[in-house]
Amino acid sequence: MNLLDANDRRGAYPASWYAATAQPLALFAPLRGQTKADLCVVGGGYTGLSAALHAAEAGLDVVLLDAQRVGFGASGRNGGQVGTEFNTSQQALEKTHGLDDARKLYDLAQAAARLTRDLAAQHAPDAGYTPGLIHADRFAAEVDHTKADIAHLQDRYGSADHKMLDADEIAALTGSPAYAGGAQNMAAGHLHPLRYALGLARACLAAGVRIFETSRVHTITHGEPAVVRTDQGQVSAGHVIVAANGYGTALTGQTRARVMPINNFIAATAPLGDLADTILKDNHCAYDSRFVVNYYCKSEDNRLLFGGGESYGYRFPRDIAAVVRRPMEQVFPQLMGIQIDYAWGGTLAITRSRLPYVARVAPNVLTASGYSGSGLALAGMAGKLMAQAVKGQSDGLVLLESLPTPRFPGGGTFRSPLLALAMSWYALRDRIGV
Template sequence: AYRGGILDMGAAHLHPLNLALGLARAAQAAGVEIYERSAVHQITEGSPATVQTDGGRVTADHVILACNGYLGGLNRKVAAKVMPINNFIVATEPLGDRVKDVLPRDVAVADSKFVVNYFRLSHDGRLLFGGGESYGYRFPSDLAAKARKPMGQVFPALRDVKIDYAWGGTLAITMKRLPFLARVAPNILSASGYSGHGVGTAIHAGQLMARAIQGDGDGFDTMSALPTPTFPGGGALRSPLLALAMSWFSLRDRLGI
């Protein structure tokens, strides 16, 4: 499947859910109140700004849009530059002695294809393999099949291995695959479009936004000055146009172009 690669022993891989839970605990210890499943359907600009949910509304001196792939139609400026895509992961049954033929070293791998594959081992010897994409907010009916196909191309010997778990989620990409940071109003900051690298870059963006709210906006303003092209069709037609473009680039992957 590959002609070569780069091994970076200065990097690391981690458990992203444990990281998110740790960040949440640290935030709560600092006095943050977290309200899950409180979908926001409107933000009214002003000083203070008003955030409307199904269960009530919040007025705030500062609002941070950190919705990434789940932004929906909350802000058209951001939606025109940040595109939601869905990605899928499977966990095989424990491989036992077959592990040495799959990944003889416990490394995390990501390839350079336009539609990226990424994989690593779990602590109990399963192969975790991510691959395959869909567009918009609808998921395919068979998540396991979506990721099994590229897994079988990279690891033909595992084409018949049992899949114990399959899941997916919505992330967001930009045209240049760089994060999109913007002041959408004087007291409303937005950061999203991490394009698959959110474990590191989202935390960095959070730090930059916190500093900007405190009055030190140099880092945030530097990132927001990076040019971020609008998707063809803006927020309205971007999904079908991007699906066509992604299909073309996926074909180039298969042809090795």
């Protein structure tokens, strides 16, 4: 079974609140026959759209292929949170990379958030970027750890955007009684992820990118040129960028051993009515300290969009709303029994290090994936850096290529059952509060 077919109809977006409130592009024809390009981009999510846009703006002839539709995968289904950091602490990066490279990675993550804000403002103003992200800790010991992290960012990196929150402050901002404290980051924020992806696709069209949808890539033959084959056509290209994230790990053996697709779920409640003024009153987004993280924001029509729960097989659960309802009502008991109007799943990708996997798998073939929950901003930056590398400017990409990405135990064959066992253990720790 292929992840592209396991839960979705071919050529159709999932029935999410995002799809219901976005203006889709007309369906692009599939690739048929043979064509040539300077660059072939495989995947029409944030990574691929950013790579195609920046390459086309630099004068390259670009073909973009998507197996479904642009923004179909995680880029059109995620929680919309635009972060300013990698999914690991700066202290950890300093230990593994040294202070100089850790500073460069910090600056890169900050630049990725700025790039996202700028691209959204220019190409997708309807995505409604809104500043403010809250990290919510359940226990006092976690608050102490967060306090140390924030002090480190302020003292060593000069951050003026982070602020600690005590129990009363975080309860007032989130509307939840579930937290002992946390932190606020005003350089981060949230937006409508599918509108953002569609805005990037429109910008690609304006820049001359040739987009083909329902064009599933099944082989990439390395060489000069590289040849990318779909069911009905092929592209001969001077360079290839593989940007399929969790849906495309099989396209390169290196990626399959290091990047693991997992499923995550989101529900959208009915409009909150009078409760809207008490939940996320300043319209920030939030995520909590659970290993299997809960994350949420409020929609423009005052629904709560709440993400929670993971699975590691191909199929989504039959009742996604029930999966998400349980953690949502634990965080917001005042929403007990509220109607859920939309519930959907999506496939993202993680690595063991929780750092993205960026690699040159052949002299003219680049890939980036495995953003581990921090992909909305980092994917766009990775795409931009890969486009620059195709033009010969590779300094920023070399930094990302240096990130350690160990193989999963069992490689591509046994990674799923082994990861499921490990994640089940962490989910149990979440439930019992360890």
